[in-house]
Amino acid sequence: xxxxxxxxxxxxxxxxxxxxxxxxxxxxxxxxxxxxxxxxxxxxxxxxxxxxxxxxxxxxxxxxxxxxxxxxxxxxxxxxxxxxxxxxxxxxxxxxxxxxxxxxxxxxxxxxxxxxxxxxxxxxxxxxxxxxxxxxxxxxxxxxxxxxxxxxxxxxxxxxxxxxxxxxxxxxxxxxxxxxxxxxxxxxxxxxxxxxxxxxxxxxxxxxxxxxxxxxxxxxxxxxxxxxxxxxxxxxxxxxxxxxxxxxxxxxxxxxxxxxxxxxxxxxxxxxxxxxxxxxxxxxxxxxxxxxxxxxxxxxxxxxxxxxxxxxxxxxxxxxxxxxxxxxxxxxxxxxxxxxxxxxxxxxxxxxxxxxxxxxxxxxxxxxxxxxxxxxxxxxxxxxxxxxxxxxxxxxxxxxxxxxxxxxxxxxxxxxxxxxxxxxxxxxxxxxxxxxxxxxxxxxxxxxxxxxxxxxxxxxxxxxxxxxxx
Amino acid sequence: xxxxxxxxxxxxxxxxxxxxxxxxxxxxxxxxxxxxxxxxxxxxxxxxxxxxxxxxxxxxxxxxxxxxxxxxxxxxxxxxxxxxxxxxxxxxxxxxxxxxxxxxxxxxxxxxxxxxxxxxxxxxxxxxxxxxxxxxxxxxxxxxxxxxxxxxxxxxxxxxxxxxxxxxxxxxxxxxxxxxxxxxxxxxxxxxxxxxxxxxxxxxxxxxxxxxxxxxxxxxxxxxxxxxxxxxxxxxxxxxxxxxxxxxxxxxxxxxxxxxxxxxxxxxxxxxxxxxxxxxxxxxxxxxxxxxxxxxxxxxxxxxxxxxxxxxxxxxxxxxxxxxxxxxxxxxxxxxxxxxxxxxxxxxxxxxxxxxxxxxxxxxxxxxxxxxxxxxxxxxxxxxxxxxxxxxxxxxxxxxxxxxxxxxxxxxxxxxxxxxxxxxxxxxxxxxxxxxxxxxxxxxxxxxxxxxxxxxxxxxxxxxxxxxxxxxxxxxxxxxxxxxxxxxxxxxxxx
Numbered sequence: 001x002x003x004x005x006x007x008x009x010x011x012x013x014x015x016x017x018x019x020x021x022x023x024x025x026x027x028x029x030x031x032x033x034x035x036x037x038x039x040x041x042x043x044x045x046x047x048x049x050x051x052x053x054x055x056x057x058x059x060x061x062x063x064x065x066x067x068x069x070x071x072x073x074x075x076x077x078x079x080x081x082x083x084x085x086x087x088x089x090x091x092x093x094x095x096x097x098x099x100x101x102x103x104x105x106x107x108x109x110x111x112x113x114x115x116x117x118x119x120x121x122x123x124x125x126x127x128x129x130x131x132x133x134x135x136x137x138x139x140x141x142x143x144x145x146x147x148x149x150x151x152x153x154x155x156x157x158x159x160x161x162x163x164x165x166x167x168x169x170x171x172x173x174x175x176x177x178x179x180x181x182x183x184x185x186x187x188x189x190x191x192x193x194x195x196x197x198x199x200x201x202x203x204x205x206x207x208x209x210x211x212x213x214x215x216x217x218x219x220x221x222x223x224x225x226x227x228x229x230x231x232x233x234x235x236x237x238x239x240x241x242x243x244x245x246x247x248x249x250x251x252x253x254x255x256x257x258x259x260x261x262x263x264x265x266x267x268x269x270x271x272x273x274x275x276x277x278x279x280x281x282x283x284x285x286x287x288x289x290x291x292x293x294x295x296x297x298x299x300x301x302x303x304x305x306x307x308x309x310x311x312x313x314x315x316x317x318x319x320x321x322x323x324x325x326x327x328x329x330x331x332x333x334x335x336x337x338x339x340x341x342x343x344x345x346x347x348x349x350x351x352x353x354x355x356x357x358x359x360x361x362x363x364x365x366x367x368x369x370x371x372x373x374x375x376x377x378x379x380x381x382x383x384x385x386x387x388x389x390x391x392x393x394x395x396x397x398x399x400x401x402x403x404x405x406x407x408x409x410x411x412x413x414x415x416x417x418x419x420x421x422x423x424x425x426x427x428x429x430x431x432x433x434x435x436x437x438x439x440x441x442x443x444x445x446x447x448x449x450x451x452x453x454x455x456x457x458x459x460x461x462x463x464x465x466x467x468x469x470x
Numbered sequence: 471x472x473x474x475x476x477x478x479x480x481x482x483x484x485x486x487x488x489x490x491x492x493x494x495x496x497x498x499x500x501x502x503x504x505x506x507x508x509x510x511x512x513x514x515x516x517x518x519x520x521x522x523x524x525x526x527x528x529x530x531x532x533x534x535x536x537x538x539x540x541x542x543x544x545x546x547x548x549x550x551x552x553x554x555x556x557x558x559x560x561x562x563x564x565x566x567x568x569x570x571x572x573x574x575x576x577x578x579x580x581x582x583x584x585x586x587x588x589x590x591x592x593x594x595x596x597x598x599x600x601x602x603x604x605x606x607x608x609x610x611x612x613x614x615x616x617x618x619x620x621x622x623x624x625x626x627x628x629x630x631x632x633x634x635x636x637x638x639x640x641x642x643x644x645x646x647x648x649x650x651x652x653x654x655x656x657x658x659x660x661x662x663x664x665x666x667x668x669x670x671x672x673x674x675x676x677x678x679x680x681x682x683x684x685x686x687x688x689x690x691x692x693x694x695x696x697x698x699x700x701x702x703x704x705x706x707x708x709x710x711x712x713x714x715x716x717x718x719x720x721x722x723x724x725x726x727x728x729x730x731x732x733x734x735x736x737x738x739x740x741x742x743x744x745x746x747x748x749x750x751x752x753x754x755x756x757x758x759x760x761x762x763x764x765x766x767x768x769x770x771x772x773x774x775x776x777x778x779x780x781x782x783x784x785x786x787x788x789x790x791x792x793x794x795x796x797x798x799x800x801x802x803x804x805x806x807x808x809x810x811x812x813x814x815x816x817x818x819x820x821x822x823x824x825x826x827x828x829x830x831x832x833x834x835x836x837x838x839x840x841x842x843x844x845x846x847x848x849x850x851x852x853x854x855x856x857x858x859x860x861x862x863x864x865x866x867x868x869x870x871x872x873x874x875x876x877x878x879x880x881x882x883x884x885x886x887x888x889x890x891x892x893x894x895x896x897x898x899x900x901x902x903x904x905x906x907x908x909x910x911x912x913x914x915x916x917x918x919x920x921x922x923x924x925x926x927x928x929x930x931x932x933x934x935x936x937x938x939x940x941x942x943x944x945x946x947x948x949x950x951x952x953x954x955x956x957x958x959x960x961x962x963x964x965x
């Protein structure tokens with residue numbers, strides 16, 4: 001229809017990708033333990049459903065916040081009228097402190113530099129509008145969250161140029177990959193405005209190393225461009241290592257309050273750490289006042305509901321709750337991840353060693369007929385339609401190597417996870433490859449365990465070096 | 471300030487043109503009014519001489535009914551013990567289709583506010599970040615950068631931001647005149663269309679606000695039909711912003727474009743879209759409930775995908791779906807709201823009538839369109855700005871000058887009346903009374919010399935302390951009283 005904009009008639013929303021198609025298939029036939037036990041199990045949804053009980057019991061203990069009261073008096077009328085795009089000061093203060101807590105209180109966040117947005121979806125788009133002209137490019141390491149194609153490019157007209165990362169070094173960002181991406185952008189006549197990284201990474205489930213973060217800060221300094229660090233999974237770090245934020249690195253390099261620090265921005269959200277995606281709470285944090293100012297005005301297009309701000313400011317201001325929550329959240333995520341990893345192992349499947357996130361980056365290259373994306377898609381279709389598991393193929397995340405899949409583990413019960421693993425194991429064993437594996441599975445598992453332990457040992461003693469593989 | 475920003479931008483390669491430019495519309499000199507209010511906000515006890523906020527189109531008259539309902543229905547919250555069993559389901563719900571019960575309840579509410587004369591399909595209801603988000607989404611869907619929308623003047627200043635800022639779309643004014651009550655005529659539409667053509671702006675649609683902000687008038691059936699026919703004939707879209715639908719006073723009827731499309735044979739419904747919100751009709755701007763309702767399937771589909779950028783909080787969807795499903799409450803609320811608006815409107819208009827101050831006859835809205843043309847020194851916008859500054863700084867009423875709404879004629883002011891209590895309204899009227907009687911006194915004494923007469927005339931000007939060097943009437947516009955927003959108790963509560 002020529003009366004509609006090109007945004008409507010093109011596919012810029014990116015939702016024709018397999019990532020979203022899998023969801024559609026799930027919706028047609030969703031698993032239910034009782035009503036639909038043969039239905040599709042959703043493993044493509046990066047949600048954190050493990051700690052609702054903690055929030056629910058907090059609500060029971062805090063009836064005022066729960067019923068929009070202050071000192072026993074309903075403040076509904078005030079909330080109903082509050083539409084100031086600066087956001088509720090109490091809420092921003094609580095957000096800032098929560099972000100600090102997640103980073104071990106090693107860095108500070110000034111509430112005045114926080115801009116609220118309707119989820120990180122809106123935060124990322126808003127930052128693009130602030131930093132890039134149509135046709136400008138941001139460099140993103142692959143694989144990356146498929147939603148970025150929509151959030152960063154669709155309505156802004158910005159471009160994404162991939163920084164190719166490979167399994168040979170655990171998909172870490174290297175200097176040469178950065179330079180290559182920059183040169184690629186130049187070849188395409190695209191002005192590079194910045195780099196955007198997700199830390200911890202979606203879909204990898206790994207946090208960036210200090211080496212990578214230093215590299216990134218040096219790179220954007222030398223090129224005089226921006227760095228956006230999407231840290232929405234920062235509270236899901238469950239490994240032995242502590243989460244290192246780009247803010248930590250700025251501090252350690254003594255770059256705070258410098259011109260470089262004004263080009264480093266953090267995106268945050270409560271959708272993953274607190275498991276509240278429905279509430280649409282996102283945030284941009286920037287040290288540059290002009291960006292805070294412009295983004296604040298833009299937030300009019302997606303403010304956070306005042307009743308939500310009020311509830312969450314009370315929740316996050318309760319430090320006893322937040323510290324207990326963060327600790328318990330990490331424990332439960334770790335245990336769940338372990339369950340998935342060992343279940344996959346028993347099916348002869350390994351993952352990239354992860355220390356964060358709500359998913360694992362699973363290596364199914366050995367199950368491909370050929371080392372191609374067509375084969376990956378074939379395998380994916382079998383898993384979706386025959387095994388009835390919705391997992392996300394690496395190609396939808398722009399991975400350059402076929403055979404990797406993102407599998408989520410925190411959005412279902414333990415029983416459902418076990419069932420999913422059972423289905424997968426049955427499927428693998430039914431394939432030629434699976435039969436081979438099961439014959440030598442004992443040997444394979446032994447060698448896998450050895451590898452895993454040695455990686456762990458290697459990592460603990462050489463934290464700042466590049467391991468051969470994660 | 472603009473040049474400093476540009477310089478800084480070049481230095482640091484920092485911001486996009488969108489971010490460093492004035493497209494947000496907030497750099498207007500009219501912000502003096504807001505500043506004056508914020509520096510000295512009226513309070514009946516603490517600051518009885520403060521500035522009274524009459525520039526904020528909010529509906530605060532039925533907050534008590536809302537509050538009562540919320541207290542009586544703890545199960546509508548997912549946080550109270552009565553409602554917490556829904557907490558986890560709602561907290562994870564981020565489906566951009568929205569809760570089905572939310573869409574059904576909103577559709578039903580839209581029907582009630584249109585006297586049940588039309589049906590709304592819940593599957594066509596798309597969420598957005600308030601009407602602000604809805605307008606931007608519609609612009610992104612219907613127009614490419616460089617295209618234009620026709621907009622009758624005077625219009626809500628926020629449109630400059632909502633429809634243009636990040637979309638690159640142009641607004642082409644359709645000039646309306648006081649001589650015929652600011653009606654939108656086909657002649658004016660054709661003239662605007664032609665202007666756009668001459669400026670090489672492809673026109674993609676016509677945006678009307680009905681009931682009108684700032685006029686408070688509603689479009690009659692004839693006019694609506696002519697708008698539908700005009701847009702259909704030209705093959706362009708018609709966007710009806712109906713966010714004030716339920717603010718018609720007393721017996722007045724509101725006719726929605728939805729009603730009229732049913733009556734027109736061969737109407738191309740793919741060109742018809744409605745923007746709605748609960749901010750005005752229900753007085754809930756803080757909850758950010760905006761709606762795009764389109765008769766065009768493709769627009770619904772794509773707007774829904776875009777709604778990811780401004781979904782309604784699921785906590786709010788849940789509350790609203792419960793509230794709007796309570797039909798007895800809704801009926802009572804709408805009825806009571808209309809009565810209170812009518813009473814408040816009567817109060818202020820009676821007061822103005824008694825002072826010989828004119829106002830545009832209107833049947834809806836949270837404001838009235840006040841006629842102060844006879845107080846202008848000259849029929850110019852400079853004069854209007856002078857008068858406005860006196861009203862803000864001396865009479866201490868923050869009203870909105872017509873120039874900020876792109877009104878074609880100087881001398882009109884929008885005055886909000888539903889965002890304050892009765893006593894404040896009385897105080898405001900008293901101040902207007904004192905001001906007008908002062909003017910009368912000063913022009914009364916009959917002197918023989920012309921010089922003296924000239925001196926005495928409009929001597930409020932001698933009290934002016936400010937300069938009026940920038941009368942950027944056609945700049946990116948005075949931003950609406952949407953943000954910055956006056957100090958809320960929630961902001962003060964922090965300290």
